[in-house]
Amino acid sequence: MDKIQKLISVLERLNNGEPSEAVRKEAMELVQSVNPLELSLAEQKLIENGLHPEDLRNLCNVHMEVLKDELSGLKSQVEKGHVLDTFILEHDEILKLLTKIDEINSRIQKLEKFDENNSDFKALLETAELIIAAENHHQREERVLFPEMEKRNVTGPTRIMRMEHEDLRAKKRKIRDLALKVSEMDFAEFKKEVDSSVKYVVFNLRDHIFKENHILYPTAINIIKDNNVWDKMKEECDKIGYCPFTPGV
Numbered sequence: 001m002d003k004i005q006k007l008i009s010v011l012e013r014l015n016n017g018e019p020s021e022a023v024r025k026e027a028m029e030l031v032q033s034v035n036p037l038e039l040s041l042a043e044q045k046l047i048e049n050g051l052h053p054e055d056l057r058n059l060c061n062v063h064m065e066v067l068k069d070e071l072s073g074l075k076s077q078v079e080k081g082h083v084l085d086t087f088i089l090e091h092d093e094i095l096k097l098l099t100k101i102d103e104i105n106s107r108i109q110k111l112e113k114f115d116e117n118n119s120d121f122k123a124l125l126e127t128a129e130l131i132i133a134a135e136n137h138h139q140r141e142e143r144v145l146f147p148e149m150e151k152r153n154v155t156g157p158t159r160i161m162r163m164e165h166e167d168l169r170a171k172k173r174k175i176r177d178l179a180l181k182v183s184e185m186d187f188a189e190f191k192k193e194v195d196s197s198v199k200y201v202v203f204n205l206r207d208h209i210f211k212e213n214h215i216l217y218p219t220a221i222n223i224i225k226d227n228n229v230w231d232k233m234k235e236e237c238d239k240i241g242y243c244p245f246t247p248g249v
Helices: 003-015 021-033 036-048 053-057 060-067 070-077 083-108 119-132 135-151 156-180 187-223 227-240
Strands: none
Touching: 003 021, 003 036, 036 156, 070 083, 070 187, 083 119, 083 135, 083 187, 083 227, 119 156, 119 187, 135 156, 135 187, 135 227, 156 187
């Protein structure tokens, strides 16, 4: 049994409710022995075998711990201005925004009533709008990067990322909408809804970024070998445009 088949087997066992330490240890050892492309292929095979992408997302915690060095290796392979370099830099900025909105929400949760003079309500709206403005980042992935990966038969991971983009779009818009109508809402209900929405976006978008940085992008650099292809991808990305917070643009 090759490594991919072994990985498929252990991931299936985990997903079928075998959370024992022995199975987890076996999964961790296997993940350490495979490269991001092999991991992507294993995930893709699981989807082809009928596993829902929603279920596959729950397996990501198994391998996230052992991939922390993958990003530094990727950064050393790409030049400044490379498509992936820009994506990674944008991720850094999005992570800062997530930390900021998390802190704003924590302060709002301590308030007893709405106060229009409290700057945190304006900051909540502005930060939510910046997080929504990451849409061009997602569009460049979905319209440029993902199709090139799918041409090379890596379809499972891109399907999951698209699904997560769509899920997060609605949640990000909800935070903005709540910030716009806070003065009209029962404040206790506002706090409850904004707390739930912010925590959801912060947790899931951080998780999404980790998977792209440590699995998807390393897979892309492994399978797209032609620099001319990357140059054409850069041109397409330029046409789509960048985010207000994209460094150097």
